[in-house]
Amino acid sequence: MAASPRSSLRASALSALALVGVLSGCAPVDAPPPPGPSATASAAASSAVSSTTPPVPVPVPESDEPAVTQTPETAAQQGEATDAIQSPARAALGELPVKGRAPKTDYSREQFGARWSDTDRNGCDTRNDILRRDLTDVAVAPGTQGCKVLSGDLTSPFTGEFIDFVAGVQTSSDVQIDHVVALSDAWQKGAQNVDADRRTQFANDPLNLLAVDGPSNSAKGDGDAATWLPPAKEFRCEYVARQITVKQRYELWVTDAEKRAMDAVLSQCPGQQLIIDPVVPEPVDVPAASAPTEPAPVEPPALGTSAVPAPDAPEAPAPGAQGEAYFAKCADARAAGAAPLYAGQPGYRPGLDGDGDGVACETRR
Structure with missing residues (x-):
């Protein structure tokens, strides 16, 4: 049976529309059938989840450079x-x-x-x-x-x-x-x-x-x-x-x-403390030398034995002196290199010790 003129026109129109869609990149003329109830519900649930779930953070690699660069002044x-x-x-x-x-x-x-x-x-x-x-x-x-x-x-x-x-x-x-x-x-x-x-x-x-x-x-x-x-x-x-x-x-x-x-x-010694009071040691006295003892008397030799010579008598020190040295004044002691003079030592005598501290002719500083 030959096609009717109306059918031929409809077929020509559809062919023309299809050609236009292909050339323009649009979807094909034959659209998919409308989604059913189950497909619509799935799409809605997917949209709801995507709107409430926070995005997953992406780790950022650490940098070798410091976050803030200090200036020399800082x-x-x-x-x-x-x-x-x-x-x-x-x-x-x-x-x-x-x-x-x-x-x-x-x-x-x-x-x-x-x-x-x-x-x-x-x-x-x-x-x-x-x-x-x-x-x-x-x-x-x-x-x-x-x-x-x-x-x-x-x-x-x-x-x-x-x-x-x-x-x-x-x-x-x-x-x-x-x-x-x-x-x-x-x-x-x-x-x-x-x-x-x-x-x-x-x-x-x-x-x-x-x-x-x-x-x-x-x-x-x-x-x-x-x-x-x-x-x-x-x-x-x-x-x-x-x-x-x-x-x-x-x-x-x-x-x-x-x-x-x-x-x-x-600035060269961070942590430097203040100085604590130093302790001064207590003085410890040293006794003066004791006076020399007289030599023991020598017994005369017994009869019939050879005579033993008597020991020489010690020389008497000069008046007021101790030992063999004597200084009339401190200047003499200093000139002889003997000052200061200490109690119990040769040359010391109270007359040269003005302050009576046991040290005569000391240098005052």
């Missing part, structure tokens, strides 16, 4: 803060007042009391206290209540130099007692505002005193940390910490230059 500031926390000495330095030097007007050694007073009332002057404390293998003079140091060994903390110390006119200056905070420096930084008793205590405080080699003590003079530091670099931290401890105790101030110099030293 690192230095953090380092200073850490040092201040770790170092009691540096923290104490930060608490000291900073001022300029006061005038040196009216300064003199006498403003700090008599030289080497016995402020601790142990019977010994301060110089000998410090010698007994800082020297090793110490020998003291007999009859001086264990005070007068005759000899000893010292390794100077300022230089590391070993000194075989022997007291004497020509040798006592080999070891000197240094005021760690110099008296003149203290005078210009607050000490002139306190009373004389407080200054005397300052000048004789063992915390502020060290036995050192004479040349270094002379080179230091009255300098502070901005103008002088010990040649032994390994001692500088302790030295500066001692100065800070002393200035804190006696309420003295520092100059700006001094503070910066101290801080530079302490």
